[in-house]
Amino acid sequence: MSENEYWFCLTHRTVEGRDGCxxxxxxxxxxSAAEASRALxxxxxxxxxxDNDPAWNDEAATPGDGVSDATPDR
Numbered sequence: 001m002s003e004n005e006y007w008f009c010l011t012h013r014t015v016e017g018r019d020g021c022x023x024x025x026x027x028x029x030x031x032s033a034a035e036a037s038r039a040l041x042x043x044x045x046x047x048x049x050x051d052n053d054p055a056w057n058d059e060a061a062t063p064g065d066g067v068s069d070a071t072p073d074r
Contacts, residue, residue, distance in 0.1 A: 005029035008039035 007028030008014075009021045015036045020026060027043070030036040050056055 004031065006031075006033045006036035008036045 003018070005018060005028065007016050007018075007020055007023075007026040007030070009016050009026045011021055011025045015033045016026065027039040028036055030039065
């Protein structure tokens with residue numbers, strides 16, 4: 001682990017060094033404080049990308065593609 005690592009604390013909404021809050025309450029590590037300060041923006045960008053990725057978008061399923069909302073007969 002590098003001494004120059006930074007995290008974004010979700011509790012305090014601040015950038016922290018290694019000795020900050022517990023890891024379950026923060027995002028990172030990031031290589032710079034500036035990068036850590038953009039953590040929530042990056043999360044939003046990635047979520048948008050994943051929401052619009054046809055490989056992961058269940059709503060884009062078409063008949064015959066193996067994806068079904070039907071309950072199987074028992």
